[in-house]
Amino acid sequence: MASASTSELSDSFQNKSHLLVAAIDFGTTYSGYAFSAVSKKDDIRVYTDWGNVVAVPSAQKTPTVVLMRNEGNKCLAFGYDALHDYSELDEDEIDGYSIYQKFKMSLHTTKNIGRATYVPAKRGNATSAMGLFSYGLKYLAEHLIGTVGKETGESVTKDQIRWVITVPAIWSDAAKQFMRQAAFQAELIPTKDSDSLVIALEPEAASLYCRQLDINHLLCTGDSKMGVGTKYLVLDCGGGTLDVTVHHLKEGNKIAELYKATGADLGGSKVDENFIRLLEAILGDSVITSFQRSCASDFLSMMSLFEQKKRVVDPVKKQSLNIPLSSALGDLYNDMTGDRLKNAISPEWKDKGVAFKNGLLCIPHDMILGVFAPVVDKIVSHVRKLLQVEQVKAISHILVVGGFADSPYLQYELKREFGAIKKIIIPPDASSCVMKGATMFGHDPSSIISRNSRKTYGTDVYPMFDPTKHDAGKTKMYGDKLRAEGLFRTWIKQGEEVRMDKALTFSHVPVTPDQTNMSIGLYCSDHIDPRYCSDSNVEQLGNITVQLPGSGLDRKVEVKIMFGGTEITVEGRDCRPGGAKTRTTVNFLSD
Known part of the structure; x- marks a missing residue:
């Protein structure tokens, strides 16, 4: 958890009229929450113990994954718990369950969003998007209330909380309303139009948080001091979307938007898709397709590990990517081909440097960069085009946030392309600054004085x-x-x-x-x-x-x-x- 003692936070709840502001960052790949008491609004707490189920130290977010029992369409678990429980299912049980991952993207890609919108499962049956979102929000809200109780020794109820839910700035009005409806269905708010819920735009939230950071703690190029009058671009590189806003820092620490929000379907999950395509090319389309379908738990574990590896792939450090392949994949490959997995690497791929050693698939440095390059190149191109817009030309800083902002490859390319003409700022907690800023926004929604x-x-x-x-x-x-x-x-x-x-x-x-x-x-x-x-x-x-x-x-x-x-x-x-x-x-x- 963040600093500040339990007794200090408990003092904030002695007067029950004080409200708590709680921000839920419901992400494409990962989700988490932050909160602070109205009387101590600067003491923002972030829950960091999500990984205790799977022995991941200091995890500020949990995977946005839902496990459902098909009979009765009953949601059973969320996050690491969902992955763990799914992995524990016996082979003869697994067909009775469905697992849902990265379903947030359905609200960006679906044209006519409604309460009956359905999303497909990673494995299993399609189900109601509203059911998944409301279950996820309810899980996170109840987890937060439990955390507050443990931290303060005081009980807090949903109606004492001002809830903030983050969404991409490029989302449609229908998608935002869908999230409000899901929050109502999850019983976070008493009515659909309740002002106890605030919708926060993710790049705006990040901007609010980063405006008050000590620049000595930022990864930056050049003199990155930001003061009144500073014009800057916020590049929110999340799991599902690229979300870009342009801001102007005004008197009183207020923020005005200079240009309409832009973005694209260019999140870190696109890198995941490219990685899967590479595996299909190396091991065979049918093998990987069957692996996803028949060994979904092992496949999800492999992709969770790849998510961690994405944070260390560096264009300067020429290291190969070594990723373990499960015995289940080996058994599947043997059943389908009659051969052992270690013999799956063709001479053509061996000539390119791909190898299978001690249960690890070893992918050479230049090849793994090729998995990142199409996504990173498009992000750089998007920024380049934006900088040609009249209202955007005058910006002096580029603030890079979101989970994919932790990628050394993305950081390298942004600095290489724009570092000489703009000051690049990358907060050390790039993946959590959205939920911290969203908490600040919940305390003062008037921090953003205008939008385009x-x-x-x-x-x-x-x-x-x-x-x-x-x-x-x-x-x-x-x-x-x-x-x-x-x-x-x-x-x-x-x-x-x-x-x-x-x-x-x-x-x-x-x-x-x-x-x-x-x-x-x-x-x-x-x-x-x-x-x-x-x-x-x-x-x-x-x-x-x-x-x-x-x-x-x-x-x-x-x-x-x-x-x-x-x-x-x-x-x-x-x-x-x-x-x-x-x-x-x-x-x-x-x-």
């Missing part, structure tokens, strides 16, 4: 048809009036700076005396100035539903939409004298 809109947002309107302005093919009769159908009315343009405290306000009146609610379509586009909501470059995000209290045509409801936060939020108010807030919901999910 990633998309153009608006709604559909139906004005009177004007042949000089509107497309004659997109009209509709409403009563005896010919109206243009579904024009895109822009609220926020792509790239526009949106302050945290800015709200778009408009009013609506009922169409009929007995109307009880109204629905407002919410649309978005990657174009600056879309014309019609039916255009191919426009998609409907969802609907805003506002309750209309009372009856009659003389009613009016004021609607406020806030785009400057990490989530789009909506508020409605009855405009009649003494009118109160009216129930307002926004839905981005497809079901």
Whole structure:
């Protein structure tokens, strides 16, 4: 655990009105949490004992893996516990269980995200993404509450905690809402729209944490001091995604976003995929495919070991990668080929330096660099292109965070490419600074004073048809009036700076005396100035539903939409004298 005595933390809970801020970093490959008491917000604690199940010292995160019993679709274990329990299953039991890994990527790659979204298993049956996420969040939350109890001697309940869940900045509004729904289903919050949950953007969280670090403890190039006025790029290289934001450090230690968040499907898991392809090339596609299917526990253990090896592959130290191959793989290879695994290396691969020695597959240095190169090259290319954007040219620092930031190869290439023109900063705790910063964000969400809109947002309107302005093919009769159908009315343009405290306000009146609610379509586009909501470059995000209290045509409801936060939020108010807030919901999910 982090420093600060148990008694000091316990003192923070003597007054039960004090809340705890707890941040859950639910990652593609690994997950963890951090927390601090409101009265001692700078005393951020990170749980570091995840690895005691598998004798991994000081593990700040646990694998994002869920074990499920197929009968009844019952989730049984999470993290190292899931891997351990799965490895203990007898061969005749294993078909009754499924194991799920790296399922977070489904929220980035699925176009229409809904409560019924399904994800495939590493081995076993496809299952509900909502079930997996809610189980994982509940497991981590309950583990955290248990840790707080042990550390403080005080019991804390979920409703005394302000929860923070981290997500990539490039995630869709639907994906963010999905995580909120999962937190509600996991019983972290009492209602889906509860302000007891804050969604934090991962690169922003890292930025908040790193702005206050002692630069003498950073791996950096050049004079890396950051003060008011500093403009810098945050490169969050996680397990699943590359997530990039551009920030400006303002007075009062506040942060403004200079350019919209960008990124790609370029996390450390892409290196894993390349490694698997290399194994397939060396040992045979069918062998590795069968190994994943028939010996899933051994395969997952091998990939966990490779995850550790990724942190030592260095372009300067020309060392081969030696990885043990399990006896189960040897038995499988013998069953499939009639030969021993040590004879699997063909003369062609031997000529390239591949060898099998004492149960270890030895891969030469240049070949293992080839596993990393396609991913690292694309990350470098992404940064290079960003630095050509007008709003980004002026940055002086590149802050590199995330689990993949620990890769010496990635560090080397970033410094080689940009070290002469930008100051490269790599925190020593690059993989944990997101959850630490997310805890800070939970204490003060106003730390980020403005963001740049990633998309153009608006709604559909139906004005009177004007042949000089509107497309004659997109009209509709409403009563005896010919109206243009579904024009895109822009609220926020792509790239526009949106302050945290800015709200778009408009009013609506009922169409009929007995109307009880109204629905407002919410649309978005990657174009600056879309014309019609039916255009191919426009998609409907969802609907805003506002309750209309009372009856009659003389009613009016004021609607406020806030785009400057990490989530789009909506508020409605009855405009009649003494009118109160009216129930307002926004839905981005497809079901």
